[in-house]
Amino acid sequence: MDLFVFFIAAILVNNYVLHYFLGICPFLGVSKKIDSAVSMGMAVTFVMTITAVVTWMINHWILIPYHLDYLQIVSFILVIASLVQLVEMFIRKVSLPLYQGLGIYLPLITTNCSIMGLALLAAMNNYSFVKTVVFGLGSGLGFMLAIALMAGIREQLEHADVPEPLKGAGIALITAGIMALAFFGFSGMIK
Amino acid sequence: MDFIIPIITMSALGFILSIGLAFAYRKLRVKEDPTAEKIAELLPQANCGACGYSGCRAFAEALVKGEANPDKCSVGGEETANKISNILGVEAGGIIKKVARVHCRGSIKVTEKRGIYTGITTCHAAHLVGGNKQCFFGCLGFGDCVKACPFDAIYMSKEGLPVVKEDKCTGCGKCVDACPRNILELHPIDQEILVFCRSNDRGPTARKVCKNACIGCGICVRACPEAIVLENYLAKIIDYKKISPDKIPLIEKCPTNSIGRIHNKNEE
Numbered sequence: 001m002d003l004f005v006f007f008i009a010a011i012l013v014n015n016y017v018l019h020y021f022l023g024i025c026p027f028l029g030v031s032k033k034i035d036s037a038v039s040m041g042m043a044v045t046f047v048m049t050i051t052a053v054v055t056w057m058i059n060h061w062i063l064i065p066y067h068l069d070y071l072q073i074v075s076f077i078l079v080i081a082s083l084v085q086l087v088e089m090f091i092r093k094v095s096l097p098l099y100q101g102l103g104i105y106l107p108l109i110t111t112n113c114s115i116m117g118l119a120l121l122a123a124m125n126n127y128s129f130v131k132t133v134v135f136g137l138g139s140g141l142g143f144m145l146a147i148a149l150m151a152g153i154r155e156q157l158e159h160a161d162v163p164e165p166l167k168g169a170g171i172a173l174i175t176a177g178i179m180a181l182a183f184f185g186f187s188g189m190i191k
Numbered sequence: 192m193d194f195i196i197p198i199i200t201m202s203a204l205g206f207i208l209s210i211g212l213a214f215a216y217r218k219l220r221v222k223e224d225p226t227a228e229k230i231a232e233l234l235p236q237a238n239c240g241a242c243g244y245s246g247c248r249a250f251a252e253a254l255v256k257g258e259a260n261p262d263k264c265s266v267g268g269e270e271t272a273n274k275i276s277n278i279l280g281v282e283a284g285g286i287i288k289k290v291a292r293v294h295c296r297g298s299i300k301v302t303e304k305r306g307i308y309t310g311i312t313t314c315h316a317a318h319l320v321g322g323n324k325q326c327f328f329g330c331l332g333f334g335d336c337v338k339a340c341p342f343d344a345i346y347m348s349k350e351g352l353p354v355v356k357e358d359k360c361t362g363c364g365k366c367v368d369a370c371p372r373n374i375l376e377l378h379p380i381d382q383e384i385l386v387f388c389r390s391n392d393r394g395p396t397a398r399k400v401c402k403n404a405c406i407g408c409g410i411c412v413r414a415c416p417e418a419i420v421l422e423n424y425l426a427k428i429i430d431y432k433k434i435s436p437d438k439i440p441l442i443e444k445c446p447t448n449s450i451g452r453i454h455n456k457n458e459e
Contacts, residue, residue, distance in 0.1 A: 058204070065194050075204055082208040089219040096221070100252075103245035104238060157315060 003134055010138025010188045016114040017146040018183040026105045027147055028172055036101040037151035041144025043091065043102070045137065047109055049070075049084050050119055052136025055080045055119040056129055070125030076119040077110075084110045114143060149179065201399070224429075226346050227255045229424065236264045254279060255408035257289065260310070289337075291355050292453060293448070294385040296403035297329035298350030303400050318371035325400035328390040330374045339369035374435040382431050386444060388449040391423040398447070403411040412442035419450075426450050 016022045023044070032042040042117055046066050055076050092099045098104065109115065118139050122132045153175055162182050213252060220379040231251035242263040244253055257405060261275040266430040276413045306322035310316055314335040317323065318402060344359035353366075366375045374389060386405060390397045394406035407424035417428055418433035419442070426449070428434070429448040434442070443451045 062200055062204075066200065068197050068200060071197055071201065075201065078201075078204055078208060082212055085212055086215050089215055093219045093221050100249065103249060104240075155319060159311065 003131065005190060006127050006131065006133050007138045012183065012186040013190050015183055016139050016148055017143055017144040018116065018180040019187075020114070020117065021180075022117045023143060024176075025108060025111045026112060026178070027143075027150060028169070031154055031172075033101075034148060034151045034155060036098065038144065039091075039098050040102055040105065040166060041140070041147050042113070043087050044095045044112065044143050045105065045140025046108060047080065048115055048140035048143070049133065049136040050083055051076075051080055051115055051119055052122060052132045054083075056122065056127075056132045060129075061121050072120065072123060073116075075128055076116060080115050080119070081110045082103075083105045086125060099113040114139070140172055146179070146180040148184075150176065153179075195438040201416045218386070224252075224255060226459070227251045227279055230275055233271055233278075234264060235271070237266050239266060242265065249415070255362050264328060285418065290357045290360040290378045290380050291354060291359075291362065291364070291366050291375045292378045293327075293330070293353050294374070294376060294387055294389050295324055295352060295372060295374045296449060297401045298352050298403075299326060300350055301402035302326055302329065313368075315371050316322055324406065326390055326392070326397075328372060328392070329388075329401060331372065335367035335371070336375055339365045340391055341365060345349055379431075383452045384428065384431065384434055384439065384450065385453050386450045388423045388425060388447075391425055393424050397424065403448050408446065410444055410446070411450050414438050 011020065017027045018026065026040055026044070031037050058075055058079065059072065063071055063075065084107060087109070087181075091102070091106065118136060122135055127135060150172075154172060157171060157175070166174070219349070227248075229253075231248050234247040234251060236247050240249045240257075242259065242407040244250040244259070244291055250259060251265065254261060258295050259433075261272040262280070264271055303325040305323055305325050308320070309315055310320065312333050314333045317331045321327060322329075324331070330352055332347070332349050334353065336353050337345045337347055341360055341363065342359050344356045344361070345353050346356070348354050353375070355366075355375075362377050364377055365371075365416070367377060371387065378385065387403065388397075388401075388405035390401070390404045392400070392404070394408065397404035397406050407421055407426070409421055409426075412419050412421055412424050415434050415438045418430045418438075419428055421427070438451070445451060
């Protein structure tokens, strides 16, 4: 039961985009169409979950036993970069249009701070293995939820009568702010 | 000797991960347009975006399609631009006028309706709810391209498909950007053979929703395998120049009329 609450909390309450404000770059960059937003969300979820698993193993089996905690950031970056390469190859193979749709944001998952933040937070809070996996999956799904909602809103905004100066990035940022406020309402759910 | 363990750890980690990637690369490698590959290698790989594309790779693909000029890359400068135009120049053989062509023959006569659409009468709005045709890939028929054209070169036919007046078309690409379903595309004016369908549906589904849909039967591919391939149940011309004139009658055997000469349709 604890784990389930923890999972829901990772999706809704501690949402990476709308609570920690991490990973804003793809959140604004790839949220123009629901299709590519969901694909981006799935790519990030995949990378996050696998990152959580691999970084836990590296942290607990290599870094901590040999007192190499100071290598956390470097080794985590190595893992994340390799995983993103893998995802990139996979997406390119499976769907070239999707690959082109995600464009530069796909390799940029490497520098997506939400993934680094996930690995570091899990290490810092000393989560158990199962908890780390749940944390990674939940955070990824949270990111996917946020970016898919954002894309849905932005598709509708295409037809809205937005004042001239606010068109484009302006209204997108305002939307993101209002979404963050709305998600703030979830924080009462968990103590 | 404390520094040895971290060095070994990091090298081992890097080594293992790179072996994993190398293995994955073998499994997941994709063959791509060799020209785009060549051009991408010439570009500075700064991925700065100064050219207006999301990265060097995207710019290279745009160059191959003829959508961009080599001089757009300010990082590579004149030298790179010259090298690129050498590659492209050999293949393009001078400047040939490009015109927009319609990649759909799903007129209201041959497509099945899904329902009556009463929303905003633009393709963009209709696209959000899937349009009123059974086909999710074909022309929506609300004429966003007609409105976008600054030269009055497109009109809607009675059958609900856009028609490009090739003498007026300047190849500016405004209609290409306006179409939410990518029905329009710029092609050299001397290219006669085109695929008139965008449907990625499997054959039976495609056949059910539209009489002129590409059903992916592969007749044209067998006629000219070096120039035409099947991709997602849709014929795709990868190298028009390799279609020799004697192959054209074979290609025109297409059972659904979704590939063939462009001018056939205008004569009808």
